[in-house]
Amino acid sequence: MHTFAISASGLRASFGDRTVLDGLTLEIPRGTVFALLGAEGSGKTTMIRILSGLLAADEGRVRFAGERVGRHSPLDDSRTGAENLLLLALRHGLDQERAVRHAAGLLDRLGLAEAAELPVAAYSGGMRRRLGIATALVGAPEVVLLDEPTGGLDPRGRRAVRRVLRDLAAEGVTVFLTTRHLRDAGEIADRVAVLSQGRIVAEGTPEELGRLTPGGHAHLRFADAEELEWAARALGGVPGDDEAFTLRVPNDGSVGSLRALLARIDHQLLAVDGLSVHAPDPDDVFLALTTPG
Numbered sequence: 001m002h003t004f005a006i007s008a009s010g011l012r013a014s015f016g017d018r019t020v021l022d023g024l025t026l027e028i029p030r031g032t033v034f035a036l037l038g039a040e041g042s043g044k045t046t047m048i049r050i051l052s053g054l055l056a057a058d059e060g061r062v063r064f065a066g067e068r069v070g071r072h073s074p075l076d077d078s079r080t081g082a083e084n085l086l087l088l089a090l091r092h093g094l095d096q097e098r099a100v101r102h103a104a105g106l107l108d109r110l111g112l113a114e115a116a117e118l119p120v121a122a123y124s125g126g127m128r129r130r131l132g133i134a135t136a137l138v139g140a141p142e143v144v145l146l147d148e149p150t151g152g153l154d155p156r157g158r159r160a161v162r163r164v165l166r167d168l169a170a171e172g173v174t175v176f177l178t179t180r181h182l183r184d185a186g187e188i189a190d191r192v193a194v195l196s197q198g199r200i201v202a203e204g205t206p207e208e209l210g211r212l213t214p215g216g217h218a219h220l221r222f223a224d225a226e227e228l229e230w231a232a233r234a235l236g237g238v239p240g241d242d243e244a245f246t247l248r249v250p251n252d253g254s255v256g257s258l259r260a261l262l263a264r265i266d267h268q269l270l271a272v273d274g275l276s277v278h279a280p281d282p283d284d285v286f287l288a289l290t291t292p293g
């Protein structure tokens with residue numbers, strides 16, 4: 001019996017002259033939730049597609065300890081949630097009666113029992129996401145591959161998905177998921193690997209990853225988009241995803257580093273409307289680990 005549910009070694013994948021995976025090696029212990037964390041376009045979906053057998057790697061090898069590997073199946077919008085799962089269950093060889101029960105059980109597990117008879121076209125984004133997870137669980141797989149299972153979910157949806165994935169791991173199922181958010185990875189996964197520039201740049205428990213980057217950040221606020229853009233160019237950092245013209249700049253909060261930041265602001269003649277200093281949070285860890293150079 002292998003200790004690892006999934007072993008991937010030396011995976012390479014490129015599209016044209018763009019190398020997306022550059023010799024990626026990972027071993028996922030059985031019965032754990034493992035998160036592959038990476039920024040947009042870092043190659044997470046490519047990795048899931050290779051593991052799922054939908055895409056052939058240019059080089060490298062993937063081995064699964066178990067035989068049943070579950071992954072998302074496309075949804076048929078014109079059918080109900082129950083029908084989608086029923087058809088998949090029948091395709092897995094279950095007889096009609098067991099397939100109906102299996103589909104109902106999965107809908108219940110994902111909190112979709114009340115939406116079972118609604119056409120998928122009427123599902124919200126979050127409901128579709130949860131139904132997508134249910135499709136990967138048809139046939140009681142030993143290993144489940146999920147691409148951004150918590151993407152676009154509200155906090156309640158995220159909590160529900162977290163609980164489902166944790167329960168699966170407690171039952172001995174191995175869950176491999178991708179995410180862009182360390183916070184999500186930290187809340188769900190036993191181990192996290194960070195993908196950047198086609199390679200795993202860090203791997204460990206969420207706590208171990210959190211300790212890799214001691215620094216926090218300064219939060220700067222500007223009057224308008226133009227000033228923000230100018231500041232982002234001059235200071236680096238990442239603009240906030242809100243409408244408030246904010247910029248997050250790595251900063252450890254020490255007097256020396258704040259003095260240096262203020263000197264750069266003065267030097268660039270930037271008009272800052274507000275400044276606050278924050279202790280490290282998961283986003284800082286993510287930025288530090290996935291920012292090249």
Ligand SMILES: Nc1ncnc2c1ncn2[C@@H]1O[C@H](COP(=O)(O)OP(=O)(O)OP(=O)(O)O)[C@@H](O)[C@H]1O
Nearest residue numbers: 015016020038039040041042043044045046047180
């Ligand atoms: N079929 C393809 N043809 C050409 N380029 C591709 C193809 N699939 C992916 N890519 C490129 O490979 C890179 C990685 O894409 P991938 O979808 O794996 O990233 P990701 O980490 O899942 O991104 P996101 O978080 O935005 O979903 C991107 O630059 C993408 O444009």
